[in-house]
């Protein structure tokens with residue numbers, strides 16, 4: 001639970017699951033009902049974190065270096081952008097957050113989840129005894145890796161993650177499923193295999209159910 005008065009929503013799923021297709025529409029829907037929305041992403045969201053993103057996505061490195069750079073980027077992002085926005089009462093819409101680290105670096109790369117948990121504690125607390133900053137809701141775009149690969153084929157220049165074999169994404173998808181089962185109250189599973197309109201309807205309905213959006217007039 002976040003410490004401020006704002007609302008923190010993350011979007012998660014394997015590469016090609018459809019997060020980017022819907023995040024701006026969600027921001028617009030919230031803004032249209034008077035919310036102030038901070039649309040951001042990880043790794044990234046600040047000048048420093050975007051520089052670290054470039055390195056993580058394009059430079060060869062070992063799993064520990066990768067995990068440390070991602071958490072360094074996250075620390076800057078939390079301090080500079082997310083925590084101040086939540087304190088102001090804004091809605092933060094974040095394309096990926098720490099569940100991605102457990103799914104990609106943990107389940108995908110095989111990096112020790114306990115170490116990731118320790119880094120999470122260091123990075124997502126504002127001080128001794130402060131609560132752990134976590135999204136209030138995580139929209140999990142669940143898509144079979146074979147379908148994600150089909151959707152991505154030719155769609156964009158692949159980065160260090162997108163060039164991984166389908167087996168890597170099967171592990172990442174299993175990592176997300178495990179995170180969702182462990183935090184069932186926070187995760188909302190979106191069936192990302194459906195057509196775009198149907199996926200959008202699920203995304204919209206999830207936010208309406210929490211009372212953060214009014215349902216559209218019939």
Ligand SMILES: Nc1ncnc2c1ncn2[C@@H]1O[C@H](COP(=O)(O)OP(=O)(O)O)[C@@H](O)[C@H]1O
Nearest residue numbers: 015016017018019020021151155194195196199
């Ligand atoms: N429901 C859908 N059905 C078919 N194709 C989709 C759907 N949603 C997104 N796409 C396409 O799949 C590709 C990956 O979607 P994108 O939103 O970029 O995924 P992500 O941000 O999760 O990596 C894009 O080319 C997008 O146009």
Ligand SMILES: Cc1cn([C@H]2C[C@H](O)[C@@H](COP(=O)(O)OP(=O)(O)O)O2)c(=O)[nH]c1=O
Nearest residue numbers: 015042043070096097100101104105161162
């Ligand atoms: C936030 C995060 C992202 N990633 C990876 C997953 C993605 O392949 C990549 C960038 O995410 P994303 O922004 O979804 O990529 P794109 O702009 O291509 O849609 O970073 C991790 O490995 N760990 C993390 O903690």
